[in-house]
Amino acid sequence: MYKEKMRKLFHTVKSVIMYPHIIGRINKIESNIIFFFPFYHTGGGEQVHADILNAVKDQFPVCILTEMSHNQDLKSEYQKSAELIELIRLGSKKSFRKFVAKRVARILNRKGNLTIFTCNSPFFDLMAPFLDDKIRKIDLIHTYRGDVVGDTEHRTLPYVNQLDNRVVLGNKQRELTIGFYKRFGLPDYLNERVVVIPNAVPLVNFNDSRRYPTKTLNILFVSRNGWEKRPRMFVDIAKKAFEKNMPFHFTMVGDFEEFGNQVTPNVTLAGRVSDKQKLGTFYKEAHVLLVTSVFEGLPMVILEGMSYGVVPISTGVGEIPYHVGEQSETGFIIDGSLKEDAMVLDFVDKITYVFENQTILQSFSKKVVKKVAGEFSKSAFIENYRRLILNK
Known part of the structure; x- marks a missing residue:
């Protein structure tokens, strides 16, 4: 102070x-x-x-x-x-x-x-x-x-x-x-x-280094440490997955040093990343992107992640439900009107579902790349x- x-x-x-x-x-x-x-x-x-x-x-x-x-x-x-x-x-x-x-x-x-x-x-x-x-x-x-x-x-x-x-x-x-x-x-x-x-996001040209099926699901969170982004919820999701002994690894990119002594061993705090090439390596390795926000418009992290084939699982806020959803095979929406404990369980359930159904995850991954290329040039x-x- x-x-x-x-x-x-x-x-x-x-x-x-x-x-x-x-x-x-x-x-x-x-x-x-x-x-x-x-x-x-x-x-x-x-x-x-x-x-x-x-x-x-x-x-x-x-x-x-x-x-x-x-x-x-x-x-x-x-x-x-x-x-x-x-x-x-x-x-x-x-x-x-x-x-x-x-x-x-x-x-x-x-x-x-x-x-x-x-x-x-x-x-x-x-x-x-x-x-x-x-x-x-x-x-x-x-x-x-x-x-x-x-x-x-x-x-x-x-x-x-x-x-x-x-x-x-x-x-x-x-x-x-x-x-x-x-x-x-x-x-x-x-x-x-x-x-x-x-x-809009630039088109990404890269050889997808992810392999399906994968033994470990990589889950990414990219944000600044603002209350409306609810980083604490991401930490709680990782904790719940750790308690269930699920083969998930969680990465937080952003200024989340305050969580250093609170995260479970399945979480990596990558710190703030401003270099776009370095940030791209995190997207390339991720299978799933989580957005836990209280409110959003259409966040850049979703478009950036989708351009790399990362499948979003997000609270249904702002414009997100109009571009992300199971019906369009572009991701998954969590009901943001639920209590936070219930949302944490829903996030874990969705992550578990995509891990157990990796052919669906791979198909969604291809769809999100096409969507970004066609609509957000x-x-x-x-x-x-x-x-x-x-x-x-």
């Missing part, structure tokens, strides 16, 4: 000293495409943001980072595609952010012909009411959270009618968003501004975002 307070104090002082320089850089922006993203640390959403920047890098966009990132894992990817301006604590500290938001809005209003793209930035929420109507505004929502007061949909209500477009990841999310608009009596014309652009992703951002 003390260390975190000192870190914040250091960056607060740095922000005050750097304020004239940061405002000066914003004043000098020449690009007519500006992104407001919160972070560049490790995360599926952050990777999507890097991909969006890459889609329009030939336009020399500027990306303003409004929060302090936990690490610099994706910073170089952002820098390859955009000029970065970091607000440090100016965008998040309560005593600074409203004043700074108004100042930045005034600067951008003078520039005129701009397109602003944002996602999950509380700083932009403060700035939006002060932006001129002539500035195009687009926001992206990764996960529908309209039932949670204070989350993105509610925060953006005061200015949602100013948005030229809102991007969502799938048709279910679009339906929920339109239903949210209706609940709050927003005009119907806003419905047409909600557009669907699915996430990078070329379509780039084309869709270029058309939207460049207004073509």
